[in-house]
Amino acid sequence: MTRRLPVEPAPGPLEDYAARFDYLFTSRAQREGFRRYLEGLLLADERNKTLTALANTEPVTGAQRKEAQSLQWFLTESSWDPQQINRRRVELMLEDSDTAAHNGGALVIDETGDRKDGKATAHVGKQYLGGIGKVDNGVVSVSSLYADERLYYPLEVEPYTPEHHFEGGKKDPQFRTKPQIAWQLVEGALEMEQLPFRAVVADSLYGENLGFREIVLDREIPYVMALRPSHAWLAFPDQVGNVWEAALFSTVSSWGGPQEPGEWVRLERTFRDGRVERWWALEAKGGPYGPERSERLVVLTTDPATLPERSTSYLVTNLPAPDSERTQSSPHSAADLAEVARLYALRSWIEQSYKQVKNSLGWAHYQVRKDLSIGRHWQLVCCAFSFCWWACRECEDFGSPPVVVLKDNEHPSSRAADEADGGKKKGQDAEAAVVGPGTTEGALVATAIRNAPALLESVLRGGPAEGATEVAR
DSSP states (O other): OOOOOOOOOOSHHHHHHHHTTGGGOSSHHHHHHHHHHHHHHTSOTTSOOOHHHHTTOOSSGGGGSHHHHHHHHHHHTOOOOHHHHHHHHHHHHHHSTTTOOOTTOEEEEEEEEEEOOSSOSTTOEEEEETTTTEEEEEEEEEEEEEEOSSOEEEEEEEEEOOGGGSTTGGGSTTOOOHHHHHHHHHHHHHHSTTOOOSEEEEOHHHHTOHHHHHHHHHTTOOEEEEEOTTOBOOOOTTSOOBHHHHHHHHHHHHOOOTTSOTTOEEEEEEOTTSOEEEEEEEEEOBTTBSTTSSBEEEEEESOTTTOOGGGEEEEEEOSOOTTSTHHHHOSBOOOOHHHHHHHHHHHHHHHHHHHHHHHHTTTTOOOOOSHHHHHHHHHHHHHHHHHHHHHTTTOTTTTOOOEEEEOOTTSOOOOOOOTTTTTBOOOOOOOSEEEOOOOOTTOHHHHHHHHGGGBTTTSTTOOOBSOOSOOOO
8 A cells, every 4th residue: 555645734733633534535635635724714713714815825816826726626626525524523523522422412403594696606595594684695504413511513514405496496306495404414313323412402493394393203303492482273262372372371370470480480590601590481381282292382581471572482392291191101201391491502502602603614705606615615614613622622611511400499300311311211310400501702612713723823824823721601
């Protein structure tokens, strides 16, 4: 076998990380391109992560320099397989005890959209873009992520292709809706080795999709998903007919203020900076939902008296309620209100910070049009994102979570997500604190991103040289 030629190493721990992918590249140029691309993505975010910026050359005239041309070839013409790179990246995260998944974590489904001009780019179209919060011309992707209170990282990402790209429109056999893509991502996660999780967690786009919910319910996959306040069912005029009315009925019939909460249960979320938020949770009943039904309706709010739109969540879950008859027949261990809140808060944590982190790494800064090239760029961003966690393993605050505490002696917390049982049914021990996520401007992963440029500081490319020494969220 011919000995492989050495490449110019990446600085510090980035070289150790990049070397673990070398066997997936067939040429020295590919191994070189992988290192230089990651270095560029980890540069400070004052500049866009276009190919010329990644190569540290001028935006227009520098495009012809060999540094930029080599990255262009690596991204668009080279023969490496982005799916193999992704599998290796996830494998590295799951093999390391500091970043491995555990039974209390969540499989989060998340989509994001970013503006792109023109009509020639793959998957582009006029659609709602979560990155800017409105309908515009752009590209949307659906991702699966593993998340727990220590960290989160992407598992897989798939583009959503609008119907106008298909000859048969939405009826074309190749067209996939976002919930259909999400189910494929869930299937992919189930096939991964060493990937336990407590529940699939998603927002109302998926919670409102009956097809997606029915298939995960039929497959006995645990989930916690959001519903819209207007989510309704057939009911007589004098009966509760939607989830908002179910919460309002409990408020009117039992809420007497914080000292007399009635059916509402007080939760407290404590963040790493010492901040404490008070929330209230309700096991609501109405229509097809209830603690003895196949699906439960859980309401979380900061104020049961007014149910403010911006701070009230309506959640549906198939995890059985403690002390219900369903605990005898369900394959999943019971989840009290604090556990359901904990799981959904993991998605909220990602919603608050993941898109900003991806922007720092140049998720939407690609200037290529082909599907393969876009997919390669996304996988390289995922590698840079995972490297930040990987390099931050020695941080003294790594893995130190904030908590959600159930402040009600009549409803002792069950914390059903025992790491030892994988979310399967077993006897429950009462426990006072339920781990739950929180984030501030100094969130752990954001701090890792801000400190990542320091890892390449000592080289000519201007990248970071030292890992983060202190991280807190």
